[in-house]
Amino acid sequence: MGSLTLKNICKTFGKVEVLHNIDLEVEDGEFVVFVGPSGCGKSTLLRIIAGLEDATSGDVIIGGERVNHLPPSKRGIAMVFQTYALYPHLTVKKNMSLGLKQAGESSAVIEERVARAARMLELEPYLDRRPAELSGGQRQRVAIGRAVVREPKLFLFDEPLSNLDAALRVNTRIEIADLHRRLGTSIVYVTHDQVEAMTLADKIVVLQDGYVEQVGAPMQLYNDPDNIFVAGFIGSPAMNFLDARLLDMPPDVRTIGLRPEAISLGDDGPIAGKISHLEHLGADTNVYVHVDDKLVTVRLFGQHDYEVGAAVRLCFSPGSVFRFDEQGKRIR
Amino acid sequence: MQRVRHNLLNRALAHAALITYTIIALFPVVIILINSFKTRKAIFRHPLQPPTPDTFSLIGYETVLKQGDYLHYFQNSLIVTVGSLFFILLFGAMAAFALSEYRFKGNTLMGLYLAIGIMIPIRLGTVAILQFMVAAHLVNTLTALILVYTAQGLPLAIFILSEFMRQVSADLKDAGRIDGLSEYRIFFRLVLPLVRPALATVAVFNMIPIWNDLWFPLILAPGEETKTLTLGSQVFIGQFVTDWNAVLSGLSLAILPVMILYVIFSRQLIRGITSGAVK
Numbered sequence: 275m276g277s278l279t280l281k282n283i284c285k286t287f288g289k290v291e292v293l294h295n296i297d298l299e300v301e302d303g304e305f306v307v308f309v310g311p312s313g314c315g316k317s318t319l320l321r322i323i324a325g326l327e328d329a330t331s332g333d334v335i336i337g338g339e340r341v342n343h344l345p346p347s348k349r350g351i352a353m354v355f356q357t358y359a360l361y362p363h364l365t366v367k368k369n370m371s372l373g374l375k376q377a378g379e380s381s382a383v384i385e386e387r388v389a390r391a392a393r394m395l396e397l398e399p400y401l402d403r404r405p406a407e408l409s410g411g412q413r414q415r416v417a418i419g420r421a422v423v424r425e426p427k428l429f430l431f432d433e434p435l436s437n438l439d440a441a442l443r444v445n446t447r448i449e450i451a452d453l454h455r456r457l458g459t460s461i462v463y464v465t466h467d468q469v470e471a472m473t474l475a476d477k478i479v480v481l482q483d484g485y486v487e488q489v490g491a492p493m494q495l496y497n498d499p500d501n502i503f504v505a506g507f508i509g510s511p512a513m514n515f516l517d518a519r520l521l522d523m524p525p526d527v528r529t530i531g532l533r534p535e536a537i538s539l540g541d542d543g544p545i546a547g548k549i550s551h552l553e554h555l556g557a558d559t560n561v562y563v564h565v566d567d568k569l570v571t572v573r574l575f576g577q578h579d580y581e582v583g584a585a586v587r588l589c590f591s592p593g594s595v596f597r598f599d600e601q602g603k604r605i606r
Numbered sequence: 607m608q609r610v611r612h613n614l615l616n617r618a619l620a621h622a623a624l625i626t627y628t629i630i631a632l633f634p635v636v637i638i639l640i641n642s643f644k645t646r647k648a649i650f651r652h653p654l655q656p657p658t659p660d661t662f663s664l665i666g667y668e669t670v671l672k673q674g675d676y677l678h679y680f681q682n683s684l685i686v687t688v689g690s691l692f693f694i695l696l697f698g699a700m701a702a703f704a705l706s707e708y709r710f711k712g713n714t715l716m717g718l719y720l721a722i723g724i725m726i727p728i729r730l731g732t733v734a735i736l737q738f739m740v741a742a743h744l745v746n747t748l749t750a751l752i753l754v755y756t757a758q759g760l761p762l763a764i765f766i767l768s769e770f771m772r773q774v775s776a777d778l779k780d781a782g783r784i785d786g787l788s789e790y791r792i793f794f795r796l797v798l799p800l801v802r803p804a805l806a807t808v809a810v811f812n813m814i815p816i817w818n819d820l821w822f823p824l825i826l827a828p829g830e831e832t833k834t835l836t837l838g839s840q841v842f843i844g845q846f847v848t849d850w851n852a853v854l855s856g857l858s859l860a861i862l863p864v865m866i867l868y869v870i871f872s873r874q875l876i877r878g879i880t881s882g883a884v885k
Contacts (some may be wrong), residue, residue: 321780324780324784325783325785326780326784326876345783345786346780346783347783347784347785347786348786351784352784353780353781353784355777355780355781356777357777357778358777359775359777359778359780359781360778360781361781361782361796363799364802372785372787373784373786376785376786376787377786395751420781420785432777462852565753577735594650
């Protein structure tokens with residue numbers, strides 16, 4: 275029995291259908307990430323799981339219990355929001371204990387759980403401060419602490435790192451991964467950033483326009499995408515897509531995909547192009563090559579120097595070419 | 607250097623404009639105040655002169671406090687104003703919360719309907735209101751006034767407050783729901799404290815017209831028991847003789863409570879007006 279099951283979830287706002295027949299299974303202790311461009315319905319799906327939004331049809335089952343008609347506080351979930359959403363007039367301690375107090379826990383239990391969460395998140399020095407007196411990273415830790423003390427069956431994270439700066443984002447990402455290892459509770463995590471999805475998830479759910487495009491482990495999606503959308507969304511820099519006529523391909527193949535890291539530059543590759551720009555990153559060098567009117571990204575490891583405008587050929591092994599049909603489906 | 611001097615000039619001009627406006631705005635108030643402390647003769651001979659030892663007199667205040675039940679009028683005004691403000695803020699905030707927070711059929715229409723009251727003066731309905739109050743046996747009660755003023759203040763209150771409530775973070779309300787707070791607690795404990803500046807703005811905008819109103823007290827509650835301050839002061843204005851000392855003293859006294867309430871609200875008011883303009 276998994277900790278979360280979604281059965282045939284549909285959601286419409288007025289006449290607009292934003293989620294189409296979503297089925298999903300989250301196993302106990304699994305870290306699942308919903309990823310997709312903005313407007314793909316991932317946040318709506320999370321809000322339906324939380325009970326902040328009603329599904330138009332379908333069932334939400336948490337810990338084996340159908341929770342469609344339960345309010346959010348009775349579903350055994352805890353949620354962390356993008357904007358932290360701390361109660362501005364309460365201290366850190368009261369922010370963390372409010373939910374338990376509402377649930378009617380005894381003050382001894384509340385004290386104990388808040389103290390444990392504060393120790394785990396290194397929030398002990400700040401317990402008597404108000405949110406306005408904390409930095410962004412500390413606020414996000416308080417928000418996580420508020421979720422942890424509820425000891426839920428399922429954690430929900432709604433883009434928790436989007437409001438943090440780049441350095442803090444990496445740190446907090448590691449903290450969340452660490453938290454998941456220690457608590458072992460299932461997590462559903464929403465983000466539009468595929469790097470977060472790749473680094474955190476046991477299982478990624480790629481959404482687009484309210485449809486699930488593919489579900490799988492990060493490496494499975496990277497190595498074996500089902501369609502052109504998933505292939506382009508997962509991986510950074512993104513996959514290059516070229517007209518299939520550049521290569522000798524069967525007639526049903528319309529588009530070919532090449533990962534930037536699968537290409538090298540040489541004199542005898544199958545595709546010719548002209549270097550238009552170079553990016554030196556130290557460990558890698560990104561070379562942008564004009565092929566017809568398309569820009570192809572080539573990621574070379576180590577430091578390389580080329581002249582802009584030089585004619586080159588793209589070299590890659592035939593096995594690294596992804597092939598897609600007219601509808602964007604992968605041809606394996 | 608050039609820049610600094612330019613800034614100084616700008617600031618001087620801005621201050622000059624503000625000081626001029628302040629003088630114009632305060633002039634009538636100051637005239638009333640200084641004349642209320644003068645003898646009747648001095649009021650008419652030198653209306654702009656401050657009271658001197660020769661012309662100083664408290665006769666106006668003595669008349670006011672002796673004649674009529676001035677303290678009682680005061681109390682009536684205070685009850686009506688505070689009572690109306692309380693209901694305007696309570697019901698206005700509740701309606702605004704519903705309009706800004708919940709999706710339901712006819713939400714926009716309901717908002718428009720409630721806003722129509724801003725454009726149509728309630729005095730147009732005076733006759734109907736009077737008939738209604740007679741039928742409900744509410745004539746000559748303070749309740750009648752509080753009801754009318756609440757109705758009068760609600761449209762603008764709802765309009766202003768719903769705008770402010772839309773700005774309250776949706777995540778915060780959702781966090782409250784996940785923590786198991788009821789909708790009422792979310793409203794009273796999370797949302798209301800965050801829109802306090804807007805509440806103060808609405809309170810001040812409503813307070814002064816209610817305190818100064820003569821129309822409805824005259825029509826709905828002219829009895830001695832329910833007279834408000836503004837209505838009570840009218841006894842000194844006769845058709846042929848007007849006791850100016852008493853009128854000016856009465857008006858001076860009437861300013862006080864509004865001033866006190868304004869000072870209480872003003873810090874919030876300034877925040878309410880400038881929020882949005884300055885982040």
